[in-house]
Amino acid sequence: MMLWNKEIAKKVYDILKKEHKIEIEDYVSLWAYVTYKDPFKVLIATILSQSSTDKAALKSFKKLDEKIGVNPENLAKASIDDIREAIKESGLQNQKAKAIKEIAERLREMNIKELMEKDLKVAREKLIELPKIGYKTADVLLATFNKNILPVDTHVERVSKRLGIVRKEAKYEEIRKTLEEIFPQNTWHDIHLLFIAHGRKICKAKKPLCNSCKLFEYCENPKTQIRV
Missing domain, CATH: 1.10.1670.10 (Helix-hairpin-Helix base-excision DNA repair enzymes (C-terminal))
Structure with missing residues (x-):
């Protein structure tokens, strides 16, 4: 050994x-960061990549942004059916659509940009309180925004x-x-x-x-x- x-x-x-x-479009979370520098968009991109390929997740992200808009306000107002239809190529669309809508509703109250400025441990624990967010998804978001993890x-x-x-x-x-x-x-x-x-x-x-x-x-x- x-x-x-x-x-x-x-x-x-x-x-x-x-x-x-490293090709940016091969990693949907990295692509979202480079394209938008917006933690909410990176979070949604990372959720879409769960149990999916980054290629399928990227297509779903672009369609979701085109049809509804990837921001807390629009997604909180959108129906789960509309979200589900936009992201179906990424798979697990029923679970993901429900989680995305709930996250959007909760993040209208919580400023995710301010959260990213907090201590790593605090930000990490707050993120995993959100639906469909485990340590991996939280850590991808944190690492993308230069947290040491x-x-x-x-x-x-x-x-x-x-x-x-x-x-x-x-x-x-x-x-x-x-x-x-x-x-x-x-x-x-x-x-x-x-x-x-x-x-x-x-x-x-x-x-x-x-x-x-x-x-x-x-x-x-x-x-x-x-x-x-």
């Missing part, structure tokens, strides 16, 4: 940085476990804290995006391309043993 440390983590970061180019999505979790950085049984907070310990703070946002890219393109859930993986020598996934 490899003992992960900051030196190995730096090598892995350098390899991934060289291997994967490393979000863990399904790709980040899978890559971290296959590389042996964390235990197979590790849950969200253990994974996040472990990654934050071994990677420099100024790389956390990049690591989040690079692990996603690696998980999508190489370290796939069902058929990982182990023979093409530049991280082969650091990986503890048994499937990599087929490489010669």
Whole structure:
């Protein structure tokens, strides 16, 4: 078993940085941030990406903005049916439409821009009080607005476990804290995006391309043993 440390983590970061180019439209939350610099829009984009592809989430976001307008006032007034119809391509549209409307209603009372200026812990706990917002969605929003936190999505979790950085049984907070310990703070946002890219393109859930993986020598996934 490899003992992960900051030196190995730096090598892995350098390899991934060289291997994967970050395209803004491949990450709907990042796209929303770059396009609008509006935390409410980034939050809605991130919700749409749940159990969906970023491509489908981006299409749904654009349609929602075109048909209704992605702001608390318009979405709070809109019917759930209209929201559902606009976002159906992202999947789970019934749950997401209901959550988006409720979030919009609540955020008309709460200034989300002011919330983003609060202490990380305070902002994080306030965000997860909202419907359909867990730590991952909250952390993506916080990290996008330069809070010092490393979000863990399904790709980040899978890559971290296959590389042996964390235990197979590790849950969200253990994974996040472990990654934050071994990677420099100024790389956390990049690591989040690079692990996603690696998980999508190489370290796939069902058929990982182990023979093409530049991280082969650091990986503890048994499937990599087929490489010669």
